[in-house]
Amino acid sequence: xxxxxxxxAGYYLWNRAADQYISRVGFSVRTEETxxxxxxxxxxxxxxxxSSSDTxxxxxxxxxxxxxxxxxxxxxxxxxxSRVDPSEDPIFAYHxxxxxxxxxxxxxxxxxxxxxxxxxxxxxxxxxxxxxxxRAIAQLIFEESSEMINQLSAIAREDAISYARDELEQAEERxxxxxIALAEWRNENQTVDPTADTAGQxxxxxxxxxxxxxxxxxxxxxxxxxxxxxxxRLTQVERRITVIQNRIEAERAVLGANGSGRTAFADLVxxxxxxxxxxxxAEQAYTTALASFDGARNDARRQxxxxxxxxxxxxxxxxxxPDRPMQLGILTLFAFLIWTVVVLVAxxxxxxx
Numbered sequence: 001x002x003x004x005x006x007x008x009a010g011y012y013l014w015n016r017a018a019d020q021y022i023s024r025v026g027f028s029v030r031t032e033e034t035x036x037x038x039x040x041x042x043x044x045x046x047x048x049x050x051s052s053s054d055t056x057x058x059x060x061x062x063x064x065x066x067x068x069x070x071x072x073x074x075x076x077x078x079x080x081x082s083r084v085d086p087s088e089d090p091i092f093a094y095h096x097x098x099x100x101x102x103x104x105x106x107x108x109x110x111x112x113x114x115x116x117x118x119x120x121x122x123x124x125x126x127x128x129x130x131x132x133x134x135r136a137i138a139q140l141i142f143e144e145s146s147e148m149i150n151q152l153s154a155i156a157r158e159d160a161i162s163y164a165r166d167e168l169e170q171a172e173e174r175x176x177x178x179x180i181a182l183a184e185w186r187n188e189n190q191t192v193d194p195t196a197d198t199a200g201q202x203x204x205x206x207x208x209x210x211x212x213x214x215x216x217x218x219x220x221x222x223x224x225x226x227x228x229x230x231x232x233r234l235t236q237v238e239r240r241i242t243v244i245q246n247r248i249e250a251e252r253a254v255l256g257a258n259g260s261g262r263t264a265f266a267d268l269v270x271x272x273x274x275x276x277x278x279x280x281x282a283e284q285a286y287t288t289a290l291a292s293f294d295g296a297r298n299d300a301r302r303q304x305x306x307x308x309x310x311x312x313x314x315x316x317x318x319x320x321x322p323d324r325p326m327q328l329g330i331l332t333l334f335a336f337l338i339w340t341v342v343v344l345v346a347x348x349x350x351x352x353x
Contacts, residue, residue, distance in 0.1 A: 001339040009331045017092055018084040019319035022136035025142055026311035029054040029149055038334065054152060054305060055120045059113065062124070062141070065100060068107050071140050080137070081106060083129045092322065111141070121314075131316040137350060146307040147318035153305040164289070164296035171289035175282040182275045205248060206247065210249055212244040264269040 031054075037197035071077060086286060094106045112125040113226055128134035154230065219237045 001249065001342065002335045005335050006332050007178040010328055011196050012091070013322060015328040015330060016089055017324070018129055020088045020092065020127045020129055020321040021131040021134050021316035021318075022320050023125070023126045023138040023314050023316060024307065024311055025138040025313045026121060026122050026300065027142060027145065027307050028119075029058060029305060030308045031305050042242075045302075048077070054149065055115075055122065056116075057152065058145055058149065059115050059122060061145065062113050063108070065104050067141070067144055067254065068104050070144055071137060072103060074140055075136055075139070076102060076134075077107075079112060080128055080130075080133045083133075097237065111137070112244070114143065121310065127321055135313045135315045141309070142309060142313060149305050149307045153299070161293065164293040168286075168289040168293045171282070171286040175279070175286045177280040178275070178282040179182065182279055185271065185275055191268070192249040208244055208248045212241065215241045215244060 068077070069150060078094065078096045078098065084093045084095040086093040086095045095102070098106075110127045114123040114125075115121075124138060126134045126138045127142070215237060219234070219241060222234050222237060241252075
């Protein structure tokens with residue numbers, strides 16, 4: 001029960017099991033946060049510790065079928081792990097071709113992942129029958145992991161500025177609508193600024209009122225100086241007064257409501273001021289939204305994730321796996337423990353009889 005399994009295992013490990021080489025790589029997810037120059041007077045960069053959530057995601061990604069499929073497409077993992085004929089080394093060699101599930105199962109054996117949740121460091125040991133193959137797999141794992149972290153960083157930046165972008169687009173649309181409405185109103189009413197037209201109209205009325213006052217004064221002077229009721233000068237001045245009064249009423253009718261069906265200047269000014277206020281409010285909202293968008297984009301740029309390697313993929317010079325003495329010792333220990341349990345059970349049953 002002990003010697004036979006140990007002899008068989010020793011023969012297999014030293015005569016049948018092929019040498020495998022280990023390539024080691026270690027990395028962690030870092031988050032770089034750079035505050036603005038106004039805040040730090042020079043843009044000092046702060047490097048935070050590893051992001052636990054991102055590292056947990058990366059740890060699961062390293063064990064995923066997606067990563068195995070990507071690396072298999074690039075390097076042909078089936079060919080790499082079946083360089084040794086499975087008939088010679090049926091335990092450690094990969095039995096090609098197999099399904100993707102078989103390849104993932106062998107990945108769990110050939111790629112050993114060590115994750116320290118406290119520090120956020122991830123270390124990998126990649127096994128292969130050729131040291132170049134082991135380093136190539138480790139290098140590609142690092143590249144794929146870095147690309148995945150970059151995608152997470154891009155998604156985080158997009159989430160950070162998406163709300164500000166939506167507000168900016170709404171503000172742009174609102175400002176465009178306000179400008180279009182004001183332009184259409186000007187084309188429809190054939191005026192650029194009715195307030196200026198109203199000021200000109202009021203100036204005309206004021207001038208007419210001044211002329212009316214002069215005519216009234218002239219009429220009073222003529223009545224005091226002439227004794228003739230049918231003096232043609234009186235008739236001329238009275239006619240002038242009547243014409244000025246009619247003109248004043250006509251100009252005031254233009255400023256206010258009248259029965260001609262034409263929109264009065266007062267109504268035009270009200271409509272114009274409402275449209276101008278809408279445009280000014282839309283411009284202020286657009287300016288605020290643009291500033292918010294720029295601020296969100298700058299904040300997102302100042303917070304970036306990247307994969308920092310503390311151990312680059314190594315190239316092995318000697319075989320370190322399988323660890324024959326260690327595995328033989330473990331097998332011997334378990335065989336001895338099983339033999340001990342069987343003996344104790346046997347003696348216990350014999351004593352009961």
